[in-house]
Amino acid sequence: MENEQIIKRVYFTKKVLNSLPIPEKGYMQYYDTGEHGLILRAYASGKKTFFLYRKLEGRPEYILLREKPPSRYPDMTPEQARRRAAELKGDIGAGKNPAEQRRSLKAEMKLGELFERFLTLYARKHKRPKSVTNDESIYRLHLSHWAARPISTITRREVQGLHNRIGKESGPYQANRTCALLHTLFEKALEWGYIGANPVFKLKKFPEPSRERFLQKEELPRFFRSVQMLPEMERDFFLIFLFTGARRANVLGMAWKDVNLDLGFWNIPAEQSKNKTAYTVPIIGHAMEILMRRRGEFPYAPWVFPFASKTGHLQEPKRAWARVLKAADLDGVRMHDLRRTLASWMAITGASEYIIKGALGHKTTGQSVTGIYARLSVDPIRAAMETAVQAMLRKGGLIEDGEYFVEFRESV
Numbered sequence: 001m002e003n004e005q006i007i008k009r010v011y012f013t014k015k016v017l018n019s020l021p022i023p024e025k026g027y028m029q030y031y032d033t034g035e036h037g038l039i040l041r042a043y044a045s046g047k048k049t050f051f052l053y054r055k056l057e058g059r060p061e062y063i064l065l066r067e068k069p070p071s072r073y074p075d076m077t078p079e080q081a082r083r084r085a086a087e088l089k090g091d092i093g094a095g096k097n098p099a100e101q102r103r104s105l106k107a108e109m110k111l112g113e114l115f116e117r118f119l120t121l122y123a124r125k126h127k128r129p130k131s132v133t134n135d136e137s138i139y140r141l142h143l144s145h146w147a148a149r150p151i152s153t154i155t156r157r158e159v160q161g162l163h164n165r166i167g168k169e170s171g172p173y174q175a176n177r178t179c180a181l182l183h184t185l186f187e188k189a190l191e192w193g194y195i196g197a198n199p200v201f202k203l204k205k206f207p208e209p210s211r212e213r214f215l216q217k218e219e220l221p222r223f224f225r226s227v228q229m230l231p232e233m234e235r236d237f238f239l240i241f242l243f244t245g246a247r248r249a250n251v252l253g254m255a256w257k258d259v260n261l262d263l264g265f266w267n268i269p270a271e272q273s274k275n276k277t278a279y280t281v282p283i284i285g286h287a288m289e290i291l292m293r294r295r296g297e298f299p300y301a302p303w304v305f306p307f308a309s310k311t312g313h314l315q316e317p318k319r320a321w322a323r324v325l326k327a328a329d330l331d332g333v334r335m336h337d338l339r340r341t342l343a344s345w346m347a348i349t350g351a352s353e354y355i356i357k358g359a360l361g362h363k364t365t366g367q368s369v370t371g372i373y374a375r376l377s378v379d380p381i382r383a384a385m386e387t388a389v390q391a392m393l394r395k396g397g398l399i400e401d402g403e404y405f406v407e408f409r410e411s412v
Contacts, residue, residue, distance in 0.1 A: 009033050012040065012078035022046055035082040037089065040073065048073040050081040052088050063088060064195050109189065111154065112147030115139055118188050128274070130249060135181055142166055142178045151189060156199040163203065172206030179203055213337045214344040219330060220396035226327035234320035236290050237305055238338065243287040243389055245342035245359050247274060248335060252314050254304040261295065264288060265378065268361065279361040282382035284389055342388060349391050351384035359385055 009031040010016050020030065020042045032038040037053045039062070049072050050065040065071040065084045076084075123132045142162070146154060159182065166175035183200035190198065215223055227238050241251045250268055258267045261283070270278040283291065291304065298306055305314035321335050339360065346356050358381045393399045 012038070012081070014074070014078065017048060017073050017078065020048065032078070032082070034078075035085050038081060038085040040081075050076055050085075052085045054089070054092060056092065109151050109194065110147065111143065111149050111151055111185070114151055114185050114189055115143070115147075117192070118185055122188060134177075138174075138178050138181050142170075142174075143182060151186065151194065152196045154199055156197075156203070159199045159203060163206075167206050173208055176205045176208065179205070212340075213332055213334070214341040215330075215333065215337070215392075217395040219328070219333075220392055222328035223324070223330065224393075224396040224398055226324045229327060230320055230323065233305060233307070233314060234317045236294060237314060237317060238320075238324070239290060240287055240304070241335075242338045242342060242392075243284060243290075243385075244281050245339050245385070246281055246361070247339065248316065252305065252316065253311065254313075255302055256295070256304060257302070259283070259291065259304070261288065261292060264382070273361060275361070277361075279358075280378050281361070282359075282378045282385055284382060284386045286389055286393070341392075342385070345388040345392050346384050349384070349387045351388065355381055355384045 011034050012030075012032045017040065020040075021028070022042060023044050025044050027041045027043040030040045030042070031053075032040070039051050039053050040048055041051065042048050051062045051071075052065060054061055054063065065076065065081055065088070071081075073081075119132065119136070123135055127135075159179065163175050163179050166178055179200050183198065183203070186194070186198040186200060227235050230238070237251065240254070241248065244251065244266065246254075246266075246268065250272060253272065254266070258269065259265075260267070264283040266281040266283055268279055268281060270276050273279060294304055303313035306312065307314040309315050316335070324330070325333060343356050343360055346359060351359075358378075390399070
């Protein structure tokens, strides 16, 4: 090749690679004396990229060492390049042709095919069902128009335009999530042999204001009045959601087998926890009253909120939440903000950050709130949650100073 200039064989070290001259055009090629077939190309652009040189099926092949970390120096070190080159040579020895596999992938892979492969080989095995559903929704709404496009034809300029358009039409959060999914798809393609560039790499995201919304003291009376107007199932769900501070999916799928009414504990298993760590939620007085009533009403149901659905339990009550917001004249409050409301009122009533994290099931240093230490660990959290809920109920006008308990029984 006219732009290629084979200079010499050297032992690749950081010091040697840092000192390599940059050609005025094309690239110069260097062979490593430490790993047979490992080469590095120094391009006029300043990039330095590792390849494995082998003869496959009678013809010379330069196989890009695409991997995490990427194939460019210094992101990939000489030691990592040698290990990757040795792995590829092992594949070749087993009869595989990495170069042909990557050519085939680059030539044939469409975005729609890549997304299906992503769902099958990765998402459905390693992500939570809700996250998979979100990925499918984002793809259908914002990326499916590129389904028939070979991924090598999707340019950075197009991705930037898509990001800007979604930002204007659907908001910055949706735009950022779409590009995050597209970035992941290309990263998976690179792992599976694609040798092109990721057009989403280092794409500047829209700033997203942090969520700080929780129910204020003047909003609590309207909230409790509107919740009390709901049918019993939805009303109890929202109150348990607020009084436990657990995640929405956990409350919806709350199972009696995980609830200990005698000790006042709700154990959330690791497989149902967002951070894959089991934790214990204290059941405070007002939540206990609701749960004991529901246990009596549905003695044989496996779920706290049984419902005629595929899962057998209540699904996200979006319509009921919309009714609450309208009746209470609440603006900008999401269902998830009930969890934030408990945490905020715990802070207002003096709970420490450590206690609040424990109540919300966030990972903290030290002993997990499970096992034989559960009661000692959970009791301070229970006290802080009781104090916060009492404060909310007083501000909400449901109890007076000096009173402790209110019963939620009959819906209007």
